[in-house]
Amino acid sequence: MSKTLSGKVALVTGGSRGLGVAIAIALADKGADVAISYVASEEKAASVVEQLKAKGVKAVAIKADQGDPSASEPLIRQVVEKLGKLDILVNNAAVAWQGKKIDDPEIDNAAMDRQWTINTMGVIANIRAAVKVLPDRGRIISIGSGLGTRIAFPGTADYAATKAAIVGYTKGAARDLGSRHITVNVVQAGMMDTDMAAGSKGKLPPIIMESHAIQGYVPVEEVAAAVVFLAGPDAGSITGSVIDVNGGFTA
Numbered sequence: 616m617s618k619t620l621s622g623k624v625a626l627v628t629g630g631s632r633g634l635g636v637a638i639a640i641a642l643a644d645k646g647a648d649v650a651i652s653y654v655a656s657e658e659k660a661a662s663v664v665e666q667l668k669a670k671g672v673k674a675v676a677i678k679a680d681q682g683d684p685s686a687s688e689p690l691i692r693q694v695v696e697k698l699g700k701l702d703i704l705v706n707n708a709a710v711a712w713q714g715k716k717i718d719d720p721e722i723d724n725a726a727m728d729r730q731w732t733i734n735t736m737g738v739i740a741n742i743r744a745a746v747k748v749l750p751d752r753g754r755i756i757s758i759g760s761g762l763g764t765r766i767a768f769p770g771t772a773d774y775a776a777t778k779a780a781i782v783g784y785t786k787g788a789a790r791d792l793g794s795r796h797i798t799v800n801v802v803q804a805g806m807m808d809t810d811m812a813a814g815s816k817g818k819l820p821p822i823i824m825e826s827h828a829i830q831g832y833v834p835v836e837e838v839a840a841a842v843v844f845l846a847g848p849d850a851g852s853i854t855g856s857v858i859d860v861n862g863g864f865t866a
């Protein structure tokens with residue numbers, strides 16, 4: 616396997632579980648040193664670090680709550696202190712609190728507000744902190760959702776909007792950072808068999824399954840492969856783009 620990311624340092628937020636683990640492993644397979652962040656899963660994060668180190672790269676786990684935008688500066692500072700620099704930021708951490716319509720009296724609007732803080736303001740805070748240390752030709756990749764483009768069912772207005780907001784910020788950031796050849800992109804994932812989708816296997820309503828050209832879960836490895844491509848040397852001219860890896864949900 617060619618080590619196209621050898622000498623690079625990546626941060627994958629939310630690298631303790633799910634897609635974040637697959638992205639961290641895929642980056643390490645290409646030779647990158649990898650920091651992961653987490654908020655609660657200390658043991659799982661430590662286990663991922665061991666998996667990464669076994670591949671011969673440097674790896675660290677850093678606890679940082681993305682629901683507190685003031686945590687972003689210390690997170691980025693620790694990556695630089697522990698791994699020497701930061702070349703690639705992957706904003707993967709998020710929550711998906713869905714299921715209630717906005718006029719449902721039972722909807723927890725305080726939770727919706729926290730979801731906005733984690734999924735949108737936390738990501739923006741990470742990008743603001745990272746641009747202070749990223750070198751020319753650095754990479755910023757954020758994980759979105761097909762729901763950022765298309766709403767095929769009710770009960771997801773807030774989650775979908777947090778992801779749509781990231782697309783707008785990404786396009787603006789791509790314009791702002793183009794002179795430094797820093798690329799900024801979104802990978803819109805589809806339904807994956809992670810904790811976030813826990814309990815949905817075999818239970819998803821037909822309206823959701825039928826809204827995909829290719830039905831079924833998207834393998835996390837395929838989403839991770841798109842991230843690795845955007846992080847790599849062949850993607851230097853792709854910026855302000857949205858890549859859909861979601862079984863044709865947005866087709």
Ligand SMILES: NC(=O)c1ccc[n+]([C@@H]2O[C@H](COP(=O)([O-])OP(=O)(O)OC[C@H]3O[C@@H](n4cnc5c(N)ncnc54)[C@H](OP(=O)(O)O)[C@@H]3O)[C@@H](O)[C@H]2O)c1
Nearest residue numbers: 629631632633634653654655656681709806807809810811
């Ligand atoms: N799963 C899907 O079907 C699906 C579909 C489309 C898009 N996505 C997107 O794909 C990305 C990864 O999702 P996933 O399915 O892998 O989710 P997941 O299995 O629930 O894992 C979420 C990760 O984010 C971290 N995290 C959550 N809240 C955090 C916070 N406040 N601060 C820091 N880290 C936090 C978690 O850390 P802890 O372990 O410490 O809690 C964990 O590492 C997300 O951006 C999600 O929106 C997922």
